[in-house]
Amino acid sequence: MKEHHTPPRGRAIARPRRAAVLAFVAAAGCAAPALSGIAVEFEANGAAVNNDVFGAQALDASLFTANQNANVFGTGPTVTILGKGGGNDVDFYRFESLTAGSAFYADIDGAGFDTYLALFAGDGTLLADSDDSFPADPGSASQLDAFLGTYVLGSIGTYYLAVSRSGNFANATFSGSSFAQLTRPDGVFGGFGFVGSTSGDSSFLSSGTQVGLDYTLHLTVVPAPGAFALVVAAFAPVTRRRRRSQS
Ligand SMILES: [Ca+2]
Ligand SMILES: [Ca+2]
Ligand SMILES: [Ca+2]
Ligand SMILES: [Ca+2]
Secondary structure (H helix, E strand, O other): OOOOOOOOOOOOOOOOOHHHHHHHHHHHOOOOOOHHHEEEOOOOOOOOOOOOHHHOEEOOHHHOEEOOOOOOOOOOEEEEEEEEEOOOOEEEEEEEEOOOOEEEEEEEEOOOOOEEEEEEEOOOOEEEEEOOOOOOOOOOOOOOOOEEEEEEEOOOEEEEEEEEEOOOOEOOOOOOOOEEEEEOOOOOEEEEEEOOOOOOOOOEOOOOOOOOEEEEEEEEEEOOOOHHHHHHHHHHHHHHHHHHHHO
16 A cells, blocks of 8 residues: 655745855865756755655756866756655755756766656656666766766656665556667666656655765756757847847
C-alpha cells in the first residue's frame, strides 16, 4: 500500500547559509563572487519540507548562469545547489524550461551517500531517472554519484528534479520498451528516459527526514539551438514600432 504523507505547511525556511556558500566558493577557488549561480537547500536536518512536488524548492531562472566550473560539462546555464540528504530524505527542486527542446542534465558531485536522481514533468509524471554514473564524472570521486542526462525537455514549462538515496526510487512504472538510454555529454551512459510512465505519479518508495549528508547538485538547462534567435525575432517588431514612434 502506498504511504500517504502530508508535508508540513508551516515550513520554517532556514535563511540561506551564507557561511556555507562562502566556504563553497572558497573551496571552488572562485576568484570573483558568483553567488547568483548557487542555491542552498532550505531543508533542515530532521525536517521533510521538500519531499514532494508541492514542497519543491523553486530555482529561479536568474540562478542559471553560464557555467565556469570545471566539474560541470560545457558552458550552458547552470545552477549549483548545496544540499543535504541521506536516509529516506527526498529533495524536490522546481525549474522552468524557457524554450521547447532545451537540453537538460543533472550532475551530483561529492555526495556523502549513494545518490539517485529522477526528473518529472510539471504534472508529476516521471520522465527520466539515473543512479550510478560510469566512469565518475569530473568532481565525483565515486561512480555512486548520480548523473542524469542529457534529456531533451520537450516543451516550455515547469519541471522537477528529485534527489534521493539509491534504493529509495521513484514509484512510477512504465510499460513495454518505452524507455531509452540517455547519453552523458562526454558520450557515456547517463540514465534512462521513459515514455508513458504512470501519469502524475511523483511518489517515492519512502519519504523521511533529512539526515544531513552533503551533496552538490549542478543543474544545466541549455536552450534549444536557434531558440535565442527566435526570441530576438519575437521582440524585433516591437523594437521597430518603437523606433518608428520615436521618429
Ligand atoms: Ca560533475
Ligand atoms: Ca534534504
Ligand atoms: Ca527533503
Ligand atoms: Ca548512485
